[in-house]
Amino acid sequence: MKPVPLDQLCINTLRMLSIDAVQKAKSGHPGTPLDAAPMAYCLWQRFLRYDPADPDWPNRDRFVLSAGHACALLYSLLYLCGVEAKGASYPSGDRLAVTLDDLKSFRQAGSHCTGHPEYGWTSGVETTTGPLGQGAATSVGMAIAERWLAATYNRPDYDLFSHNVYALCSDGDMMEGLSNEAASLAEHLRLSNLCWIYDDNHITIEGPTGLTFTEDVATRFLAYGWHVERVSDANDLMLLDKAYQTFIDTHDRPTLIIVQSHIGYGAPHKHDTNKAHGEPLGAEEVRLTKEFYGWDPDADFKVPEGVVAHLRAHMGKRGDAAHAAWRKLFAVYRAQYPDLAEQIDQMQQREVPSGWDAALPSFGADAKGLATRDSSGKVMNAISEHVPWLLGGAADLSPSTKTNLEFDFAGDFQAPEAEQAVSYRGRNFHFGLREHAMCAIGNGMSLSKLRPFVSSFLIFTDYCRAALRLSSMMELPLISIWTHDSISLGEDGPTHQPIEQLASFRAMPGMIVLRPADANEVVEAWKVIMHLKDRPICLVLTRQPVPTLDRSTYANAGGVARGAYVLADTPDGKPDVLLLATGSEVALCVAAYEQLKAEDIKARVVSMPSWELFESQPREYRDTVLPPTTTARVAVEEASGFGWERYTGFDGAILALHSFGLSAPSKVVAEHFGFEPAHVVAAAKAQI
Amino acid sequence: MKPVPLDQLCINTLRMLSIDAVQKAKSGHPGTPLDAAPMAYCLWQRFLRYDPADPDWPNRDRFVLSAGHACALLYSLLYLCGVEAKGASYPSGDRLAVTLDDLKSFRQAGSHCTGHPEYGWTSGVETTTGPLGQGAATSVGMAIAERWLAATYNRPDYDLFSHNVYALCSDGDMMEGLSNEAASLAEHLRLSNLCWIYDDNHITIEGPTGLTFTEDVATRFLAYGWHVERVSDANDLMLLDKAYQTFIDTHDRPTLIIVQSHIGYGAPHKHDTNKAHGEPLGAEEVRLTKEFYGWDPDADFKVPEGVVAHLRAHMGKRGDAAHAAWRKLFAVYRAQYPDLAEQIDQMQQREVPSGWDAALPSFGADAKGLATRDSSGKVMNAISEHVPWLLGGAADLSPSTKTNLEFDFAGDFQAPEAEQAVSYRGRNFHFGLREHAMCAIGNGMSLSKLRPFVSSFLIFTDYCRAALRLSSMMELPLISIWTHDSISLGEDGPTHQPIEQLASFRAMPGMIVLRPADANEVVEAWKVIMHLKDRPICLVLTRQPVPTLDRSTYANAGGVARGAYVLADTPDGKPDVLLLATGSEVALCVAAYEQLKAEDIKARVVSMPSWELFESQPREYRDTVLPPTTTARVAVEEASGFGWERYTGFDGAILALHSFGLSAPSKVVAEHFGFEPAHVVAAAKAQI
Known part of the structure; x- marks a missing residue:
């Protein structure tokens, strides 16, 4: 073994741990760790302000591995840097986020080194990545959060929030439309705290990127308005160092660092080929690679002496000192601004400030x-005024989704230099026609402990499902608000009328779908929303007016919290037929119920705004609402009927859609598809 | 009324018809027709090769209104140009695609002027648009189709295919990631037959685009490699004319024409504001607008004398002549190349050539x-060799999705100048990591009557649902192939393991989901696919091996065509319990069946590869497969159980997923979640 300087030894240790982990797992992606190790090392060792003892420190720099397939590199970093475990996934408490055993059991059940990085399961993973483009777009949300926190909570001499956000991106990340949307918005907002590192290794799964990707990425980012740096050799620490320093010194725009690299660097037969991307190198190639790096080919998972100490002496020491200084600063800040400090505490705990509901309307x-x-x-306006960190916007539809915060001090979130009237303290966001980036950015804001909402028409969830799925997987309480929720939106027609979207979210693990029936159910829906800490919600709302039900005649809307409740019933509580509905179809069922009542037919109306909340109730409650013996049932929803059989069984009736919608005025559309009291009445009678 | 030259009169007629239609409907988008009418007019009148008497002429130029909300403009064009109705939506035959009555009943039930343009319902609408970005990306597919048709079927002196594809795009179209993906690929493929017209009116729904969209679009397109033209005044026909001519004369790359315009041009109080975008101008503003244009403010739906004649004299005459020449050319071509001509005919009819199944394996x-x-x-390889226009590719995953066409003459579809070994005749496409653009491009290719397939992992349907929904709405037989279809993909973990995706497509109107259980079901699946003419299909496939069932013991796989069939049964055909499954879980149920049989328990295995095909069978058949009296049922699927209650009722068992997956080897994952014969056996016993 030839001697190598300590920096190089650290970098090669990251490389060798990564290829050993992949080889032992017989599964994974060795090529990117081999090429990107110097980029990650240089950043962590020389720039990142990160305290390994507290990966949740609110003012830490963020490192997002958008190229999630390269996770072996991240795990090796977390291990070598001694990042400690924090959070619910570590019942035993005192341990490292990633142990050597985790690395040795990469991609095996129970290991904290999962196949792609999973937020919440592995401390130090800032966001779940793997589906390309997500990490990059999410990093924009984190950078936005920092700007907002700094503008809102920093005070003269108190720079509580001053962190940077880095994302390591692959060729694939650059190709995905999602990252394009996010990059355009990041520059519009002049997020100078954001740095993307583009690992330009020219190889994707099908072969050289020249097969399909020949645009000039640097010029594209210049067109957005980013600062662009180039590093012509991924192994040149001096060039990398200069590029990162230029990012630090750039104060008016985000920075893209394009690093020319070689996938599988050092693997003699796989270097620069797609063979290095997604499968283990193979035992013999691992040996040859180790020889290339002057490594003992027989040593697996070897960490040479001095490596850990070198990382501690720089990365660790810097982070420790920065965090200690911050703690001290925050203590003084707390004395001077106790209310603001309390807000910061509450935010970190995902708590709701007292008095949040002081102005709730009825x-x-x-x-x-x-x-x-x-x-x-x-x-939402009544609540937001009392919850300073509740903020968000729409994908160019806020006049239609009614999500604009209108109180005096709400303001627009914009780069301060753009207009005098706006600033980074603003709470209304203009995401533009970029639904997918909007949701990924919402995830990033939520990961930084803000309480964001995002909004568009329900149909456009089709543009951003992948990001919403990650909200759910990461257990983030992202509030997503989807209006124009059925064919009753009317004239815009089938391209805008959702049909299958409700079912598609009900099928998504963890997601709560909530479709309130009237204004008072909306109030109750927001009570549910405000107390969610670990689940995202789709709040599904109408374009058209719906009656506000008389709650002295019908049951209190408080039942929304249980997901479904008996809204109208027979006096003896023994109905012959159940009418089940959500949202705008509840009023339709109430009208049918009144007609049936007039004919002495015993019906019950069950309002079912959220199946997920209902399913989590005890069986006893569920059986009270939907008595198992009452199998005469009619479900009504202006959407695909898919899934309603859960509540109607083989024999119940489902009044729903079997096709796409129709362009015509709202009432005409509803009638065309049979959403009229008479049809509900007829179906109910046929059930008995 | 001051006299106006004839061109201007035509343009203003388009404008006035559009605002009258919107005003009468009390719904719609007047602003863009007012600003974009000159762009559309100049193109149609002076450049478009289009025969109003035959909107299906295969070599017509395509005009795609990506800004679908501006449909009143398109309908006014179709009406004034006298485009004739063709297709199944016109039972009466001899009529115009859009009549004056249609315009007067804009956005009303039954009108061919729907709220957004709908392909198949209104002749002359080249693709359904409305969700932004879709039209632009789809136009790339049409341009690809032209290049492929030209390279494949043109012969010296026979330029059968030589058309151009134009798309009119809004600010929103430019912001969507989808169009970014498509633009990058369009230049890589050097589609010089593609022209996007960007109506740069600086206004979206929330206000000026400066709120969120400040990138330099021209530079971005230059970064892709497009040719970029600017027209500084949307009302200057000379400048527009020059820009279109430059596109015609540009032979090595696509062209973007950026037209500076004013939304609501001519409406004195709404001009240049978001008030002009998505609501009628109002009666008074309509009057004032008409006065601005020197129009009689009391004349609604007025078509001044000379307008129709002027369009006929240029646009109509040019199209008629071009089509007549083409017909003559094709007749001679047919004599010289009868086989090729027959292929073109078959393609246009969406027919399958005889002998397509000559090499089908078993x-x-x-x-x-x-x-x-x-x-x-x-x-697929065995079929493709015999179906020349079956072609496609993957979003950078063909080595994993196994969709590469491997026979000698398949080749890669690439711009001929890029490499000698490739050409526009190639049938393997490299879409890059651009799932959404891939599917929209697939739609465009299908609209030009090719038979495209697209492919990726099932999880990544989340990136492209919006385009797949349009396949279904347009009744296009797009073949989409989704592999790695369950948690059993193993180590890549929860970010890559689909859970809710099957349910989400089963809920989508029109879409066929087909998840074959073994190799012979795959053969039958492709037989179904090849005969589809008007429905898209999701073919859902495993990463991991599944047993090839012994069809001498179990039923023939031909039952796939009926969606579900009895695979294994009791000798008397009177089972006590039904085991229902799709795809890889069928073999699991067969194993359980054998164990139950050994214990003298009478079980039946039903393979259910496609619910949609099964639901379209007569009730009699369905009741034979799933006897209503046999309510002891166990459904098994490595996915969300959402929707299975349709077949299990209140009391059946569903072995499915209730959470996201797990990163571990395939078998470990399956066992972790209970997908083992013992669990199926136990569930079956518990049912009886």
């Missing part, structure tokens, strides 16, 4: 009623 | 078996 009975998008807009 | 029983992605790769 709505009187009103046959004409109002659209649930309108009542939600009122309720 | 697979012998094999307990070890092979992955359905592998068997599908073999079958």
Whole structure:
């Protein structure tokens, strides 16, 4: 073994641990760790402000591995840097985020080294990545959060929030439309705390990127307005160092560092080929690679002496000192600004400030009623005024989704230099027609412990499901608000009328779908939302007015919290037929119920705004609402009927859609598809 | 009324018809028709080669209205140009695609002027648009199709295919990641027959685009490698004319024409504001707008004399002549190349050439078996060799999805100048990590009557659902192939393991989901696929090997065509319990069946590869497969159980997933979640 300087030894240790982990697992991606180790090392060792003893320190720099397939590199870093475990996934408490045993059991059940990085399961993983583009877009949300926190909570001499956000991106990350959307917005917002490192290794799974990707990425980012740096050799620490320093010194725009690299660097037969990407090198190639690096080919999972100490002496020491200084600063800040400090504490715990519900409206009975998008807009405004970190916006639809925060001090979130009237303290976001980036950015903001909401029409969830799925997987309480929720949106027609979207979210693990029936159910929906800490929610709202039900006649809307409740019933509580509905179809069922009642037919209306909340109730409650012996049932929803059989069984009736919608005025559309009291009444009678 | 030259009169007629239609409907988007009418007029009147008498002429130029909300403009064009109705939506035959009555009933039930343009319902609408970015990306597929058709069927002196593809795009189209992906690929492929017209009116729904969109679009497109033209005044026909001519004269890359325009041009109070975008101008503003244009403010839906004649004299005459010349050329071509001409005919009719199944493999029983992605790769290759226009690729995953066409003459679809070994005749496409663009491009290719397939992992359907939904709405037989279809993909873990995706497509109207159980079901699946003419299909395949069932013991795989069939049964055909499964879980149920049989328990295995095909069978058949009296049922699927209650009722058992997956080897994952014969056996016994 030829001697190598300590930096190089650390870098090669990252490389060798990564290829050993992949080889032992007989599964994984060795090529990127081999090429990107110097980029990650240089950043962590010389720049990242990160305390290994507390990976949750709010003012830490963030490192996002958007190229999630290269996770062996991240795990090796976490291990060598001695990052400690924190969080619910570590019942035993005192341990490292990643142990050598975890690395040796890479991609095996129980290991904290999973096949792609999983937030919440492995401390130090800042966000779950793997589906390409997500990490990059999420990092924009983290950078936004830092700007907002700094603008809102920093005070003269108190730079509580001052961190940077880095994302390591692959060729694939650059190709995905998601990252394009996010990059365009990041520059518009002039997020100078954001740095993307593009590992330009020219290889994807099908072969050289020249097969399909020949654009000039640097010029594209210049077109957005980013600062662009080039590093012509991924192994040149001096060039890398200079590029990172230039990012630090750039104060008016985000930075892209394009690093020319060689996938599988050092693997003699796989270097620069797609063979290095997604499969183990093979035992013999691992030996040859180790020889290339002057490593003992027989030593697996070897950490040479001096490596850990070298990382501690720089990366560790810097992070420790920065965190200690911050703690001290925060203690003084707390004395001077106790209210603000308390807000920061609450935010970190995902708690709701007391008094959040001081201005909650309630709505009187009103046959004409109002659209649930309108009542939600009122309720959300009433809450937001009392929850400083509740903030968000729409994908160019806020006038339609009614999600604009309208109180005086709400303001627009914009780069301060753009206009005098706006600043990074603003709470209204203009995401543009970029639904996918909006949701990934929402995840990033939530990961930084803000309480973001995002919004568009329900149909456009089709553009951003992948990000919403990650909200659910990461257990983030992202609030997503989807209006124009059925064919009753009317004239815009089938391209805008959701059909299968409700079912598709009900099938998604962890996601809560909540479709309130009237203004008072909207109030209750927001009570549920505000107390969610670890689940995302889709709040599904109408474009068209729906009656505000008379709660002195029908049951209190508080039942929303249990997901489903008996809204109208027979006096003896023994109905012959159940009418089941959500959202705007509840009023339709109430109308049918009144007709049936007039004919002495014993019906019950069950409002079912959230199946997920209902399923989590005890069986006893569920059986009270839906008595198992009452199998005469009619479910009504202006959407695909898919899934309703859960509540109607083989024999119940489902009034739903079997096709795409129709372009016509709202009432005409509803009638065309049979959403009229008479049809519900007829179906109920046929059931008995 | 001051006199206006004829061109201007035509343009203003388009504008006035559009705002009248919107005003009468009390719904719609007047602003873009007012600003974009000159761009559309100049193109149609002076450049578009389009025969109003035959909107299906295969070599017509395509005009895609990606800004679908501006459909009143398109309908006004179709009406004034006298485009004739063709297709199944016109039972009466001889009529115009859009009549004055249609315009007067804009956005009303039954009108051919729907709220957004709908392909198949309105002749002359080249693709359904509305969700932004879709039209632009779809236009890339049409341009690809032209290049492929030209390279494959043109012969010296026979330029059968030589058309151009134009797409009119809004600010929103430019922001969506989808269009970014498509633009990058369009230049890589050097599609010089593609022209995007960007209506740069600086206004979206929330306000000026400066709120969120400040990138330099021209430079971005230059970074892709496009030719970029600027037109500084949307009303200057001379500048527009020059820009289109430059596109025609540009032979090595696609062209973007950026047209500076003013939304709501001519509406005195709404001009240049978001008030002009998505709501009628109002009666008074309509009057004032008409006055601005020197129009009689009391004349609604007025078409001044000379307008129709002027369009006929240029646009109509040019199209008629071009089509007549083409017909003559094709007749001579047919005499010289009868086989090729027949192929073109068959393609236009969406027919399958005889002999397509000449080389179909069949697979012998094999307990070890092979992955359905592998068997599908073999079958698809065997078919493709005999179906010249079956072609496609993957989003950088063809080595994993096994969708590469491997026969000698398949080749890669690439710009001929890039490499000598490739050309526009190639049938393997490299879409890059651009799933959404891939599917929209697939739609465009299908609209041009090719038979495209697209492919990726099932999880990545989350990136492209919006385009797949349009396949279904347009009734296009797009073949989409999704592998790595369950948690059994193993180590890549939860980010890559689909859970809710099957349910989400089963809930989508029109879409066929087909998840074959073994190699012979794959053969039958492809037989179904090849005969589809008007429905898209998701073919869902395993990563891991599945046994090839012994069809002398179990039923013939031909039952796939009926969606579900009895695979294994009791001798008397009177089972006590039904085991229901799809794909890889069928073999699991067969193993359980054998164990139950050994214990003298009467079970039946039903293979259910496609619920949609099964639901379209007569009730009699369905009741034979799933006897209503046999309510002891166990459904098994490595996915969300959502929706299975349709077949299990209140009391059946569903062995499925209730959470995200796990990173571990395939078998470990399956066992972890209970997908083992013992669990199926136990569930079956508990049912009886």
